Amino acid sequence: DGGITQSPKYLFRKEGQNVTLSCEQNLNHDAMYWYRQDPGQGLRLIYYSQIVNDFQKGDIAEGYSVSREKKESFPLTVTSAQKNPTAFYLCASRSYRDETQYFGPGTRLLVL
């Protein structure tokens, strides 16, 4: 069953703590993306990666970091430098055979 999985579904972060959100895809897609979604706002791009071992900052990269060591995996770390991390985080992937992105189920991050 092909798709994108994200874990955990809910994540709680304490003040000053780094947390990592997992994103895995078995669609054999080259490109992967991380978005942040806040109520009443569109999806905002945090980071994207078009190929293994390469990634680029999106519009709101400050306070976040990523890695792309495997084609299937694109984890996102929310660092303590991100002062307002409460949001719904969405991972997506895309094949270069078409121009559409496919999304995972999302992770809701809450601050304690």
Place this chain on the structure above:
Amino acid sequence: QKEVEQDPGPLSVPEGAIVSLNCTYSNSAFQYFMWYRQYSRKGPELLMYTYSSGNKEDGRFTAQVDKSSKYISLFIRDSQPSDSATYLCAMSAVETSYDKVIFGPGTSLSVIP
């Protein structure tokens, strides 16, 4: 001016109505246009995808693109309560080094039985 504008709603219609959802955009380089449906607390799912101008139909859904007016629409016929969701438009202009997709903020739709 934002690159993509979309009326956030909420839009409330009776079951069986025809729904029209719209987005306008400013970047004439956009060539790929998508509509996503997002249920509460879920990831967006791709509904329709069109390239350049014209219409595309899939069951009860029709997507229209008018590049001359920089305007795209999604029509839902015979709307059902299960269509209640937020609808996001998205578009991209493929460039050699950066394939950024721009999303609208979404329109919240409620179909009342």
